[in-house]
Amino acid sequence: MSTQLEQETEIEEEPTESRESVAERLSEKRREQIQEDLDTAEKTIQLKVFRYDPEIEGKMEPRFDSFTVPFHKGMTVLDALIYARDRYDSSLTFRHSCRQAVCGSDALFVNGQQRLGCKTQLGDLEHPIRIEPLPHQDVVKDLVVDMQHFYDQMEAVEPYFDPDELPEGELEEQRQTPENREKVKLSTRCIWCGACMSSCNIAAGDNEYLGPAAINKAYRFAMDEREGTDRKKERLRIVEQEHGVWRCQTQFSCTEVCPKDIPLTEHIQALKRESIKNNLKFW
Amino acid sequence: MAQSYDRGAVESFGRWREFQAGMWAWILHKLTGWILVGYLFTHIAVLSTAVGVDPGAAATEVDTYTQTLQGLEGLLIVRFLEIGLLTVAVFHILNGIRLLFVDLGLGLDVQDASFYASLILTALITLSSLPTFLGGAL
Numbered sequence: 472m473s474t475q476l477e478q479e480t481e482i483e484e485e486p487t488e489s490r491e492s493v494a495e496r497l498s499e500k501r502r503e504q505i506q507e508d509l510d511t512a513e514k515t516i517q518l519k520v521f522r523y524d525p526e527i528e529g530k531m532e533p534r535f536d537s538f539t540v541p542f543h544k545g546m547t548v549l550d551a552l553i554y555a556r557d558r559y560d561s562s563l564t565f566r567h568s569c570r571q572a573v574c575g576s577d578a579l580f581v582n583g584q585q586r587l588g589c590k591t592q593l594g595d596l597e598h599p600i601r602i603e604p605l606p607h608q609d610v611v612k613d614l615v616v617d618m619q620h621f622y623d624q625m626e627a628v629e630p631y632f633d634p635d636e637l638p639e640g641e642l643e644e645q646r647q648t649p650e651n652r653e654k655v656k657l658s659t660r661c662i663w664c665g666a667c668m669s670s671c672n673i674a675a676g677d678n679e680y681l682g683p684a685a686i687n688k689a690y691r692f693a694m695d696e697r698e699g700t701d702r703k704k705e706r707l708r709i710v711e712q713e714h715g716v717w718r719c720q721t722q723f724s725c726t727e728v729c730p731k732d733i734p735l736t737e738h739i740q741a742l743k744r745e746s747i748k749n750n751l752k753f754w
Numbered sequence: 755m756a757q758s759y760d761r762g763a764v765e766s767f768g769r770w771r772e773f774q775a776g777m778w779a780w781i782l783h784k785l786t787g788w789i790l791v792g793y794l795f796t797h798i799a800v801l802s803t804a805v806g807v808d809p810g811a812a813a814t815e816v817d818t819y820t821q822t823l824q825g826l827e828g829l830l831i832v833r834f835l836e837i838g839l840l841t842v843a844v845f846h847i848l849n850g851i852r853l854l855f856v857d858l859g860l861g862l863d864v865q866d867a868s869f870y871a872s873l874i875l876t877a878l879i880t881l882s883s884l885p886t887f888l889g890g891a892l
Contacts, residue, residue, distance in 0.1 A: 523759050533759060583772040610759040672777070721856050723776025723865055736776075737862045744859065 505558050512541030517599035518551055520563065524612050527562075533610075535601075536560070542593060548602065549577050549588035552614075565614035572730055575662030578669070579614055580605055585666035587730040605669040621665045624682050628689040628709055635699030651696045658691040658738055660731040667725035667735055679714040683725035683735040686710055690738040693745065704749060711746035719743075775866035779849055786846040793839055800826070837887050841880045848872035 509515050518538045524530035538555035549567055556563040566576040570589045577588035580603040582596050593600065608616035634645060667683035668674050674682045681689075692698060693706040710716045716739050725735040773781070804819035811817040815824075826832045852868045855861050861868060 525759065583769060720780055721776065721853065721865075722780045723774065726862075727774050727776065734862060736856075736865075737859060740857060740859050740862070743857070 501558060508541045508554075508558070509539065512543060514542045515539050516542045516551065516593055518555060519599050519601045520552070520555065520614070521603040521610075522563075522613055523610050524562070524564075526612075536563075537599070544594065546593045547589050548579065548581055548586070548591045548593060548596075548600065551593055551600070552588060552602065562613075564612045573662060575664035578605055578664035578666040578730070579603070580669070585670045585728040587664060587666070590730050605665060607669050607671075607675040608665070616665075618665055620678070621663075621668050621682070621684070624668070624680075624685040625663065625688060627681060628685045628692075629706070630685075630688040630692070632692065632695070632698070633702055634697045635702065645697060647695070647697055651694070655691050655694050657733050658687050658694075660733050661687055661691075662731060664730060666728045666730060670724040670728040672722055672724065673718050673720060677714060677718060680718045681710065681715050683719075683729075683739065686716055686719070686742060687733060687735050687738050690742055693742065707742070707746050707749045710742050711749070716742045716746060775869045779852070779865075779869040779872075782845060783849050783853070786842045786849075789839075789842045790846060793842075833887050837880060837883065840883055840887075841876060844879050845872060845876040848875055 516539070518540060519535045520538060521533065522530065522536045523533040538551075538559050540551045540554045542551075547570075549570060552563070552565055553567070556565075565579070565588070567588065568574040568576045572587050572590040575587075578585060579588050580586075581588070581591055582601055585605060588602075602614065604610045604614045604616045608618065608620070611617050632645075638645060661684055663684065665684065667687075671680075671683055674680045689706055689710045693703050693710070698706075719736070719739045721736055721740070723736050726733075726737070729735055800822060801819075803822050804817075807817045807819055812820065815821070849869070849872050852865070852872055855868070856865060
């Protein structure tokens with residue numbers, strides 16, 4: 472894991488003789504830099520960031536660190552975290568990659584709600600801003616949570632396109648009707664950030680529950696007409712099991728927090744109706 | 755991964771200030787449901803006093819059932835409990851209808867508005883019932 476590498480490099484550098492003086496000079500220079508940044512900024516914002524590191528003595532107890540960061544219009548929570556890491560504490564750990572709400576790496580618990588760090592404007596939040604790792608997932612370090620369970624649930628619904636028949640020509644397109652595309656359009660937006668699963672009360676209490684993201688993924692394929700009826704039935708069998716769609720109690724928490732505005736509850740409800748239709752045949 | 759930290763249920767009821775409409779609807783629906791189940795048992799207990807009543811005694815209102823009811827109705831607290839019961843039942847019915855629509859996939863984008871509407875309607879029905887329930891008691 473990259474964060475561990477970072478930590479190890481720091482430890483390796485420790486024994487060098489001039490280390491202390493360099494660190495002191497650096498920190499003084501850094502202090503000046505920060506002060507300059509804060510003085511020139513239109514205003515400053517205080518972050519309260521959850522910290523935890525099981526591998527470093529003295530950091531094993533979870534705590535909150537405060538960072539004052541300069542605020543500029545248009546700044547996001549991720550920008551503020553990056554500033555805090557680059558200027559204050561290089562060991563501050565969080566996932567991020569694309570910075571444009573596509574990769575789904577930086578879902579965080581900001582001011583009591585699951586949000587994408589890169590999509591959340593600092594200006595829209597109440598201060599001080601409290602940043603925590605996603606709830607209901609084990610914390611690996613600082614803001615990094617263990618996503619394995621989430622990925623396992625996603626895999627459980629077989630999230631890959633499995634069409635009934637392939638087009639004859641090798642380069643021919645796998646055509647879909649515009650209406651059918653429209654039906655699954657919103658469900659394809661999922662970026663696997665895990666915000667929905669983290670917000671779901673049922674998923675918190677039932678570790679086997681597939682969760683909103685996985686069910687949404689199942690919806691995306693079950694509703695795709697290019698997959699045959701047999702495949703659809705198989706997909707429905709996965710979601711209609713005990714810990715599938717029927718666990719959802721329509722609290723709408725997932726729909727509220729989804730950074731891609733996917734109507735998750737709607738999709739879960741649609742699959743509930745499909746499951747009933749699949750099992751009750753009077754026509 | 756050496757170790758990881760389990761923060762427990764941070765999304766527990768300690769965060770109730772941050773709950774959104776859908777969550778409140780769920781909590782209130784559960785709560786009112788349990789209250790109605792509880793009421794059902796007390797209701798059966800009171801009704802059971804009507805078993806095996808002598809018709810003659812009932813006609814002159816000296817039977818256990820009539821006296822139990824009259825005794826209960828004479829208590830002001832019971833009048834208020836009845837208002838509470840009505841509130842609970844009305845909310846449960848209205849939110850139940852809302853949930854039926856949710857199950858049918860209708861109006862999911864206005865689920866918060868429909869929750870607020872069921873709250874307001876419950877309040878209006880409760881208020882309009884006050885004269886009936888408190889009539890003669892105050």
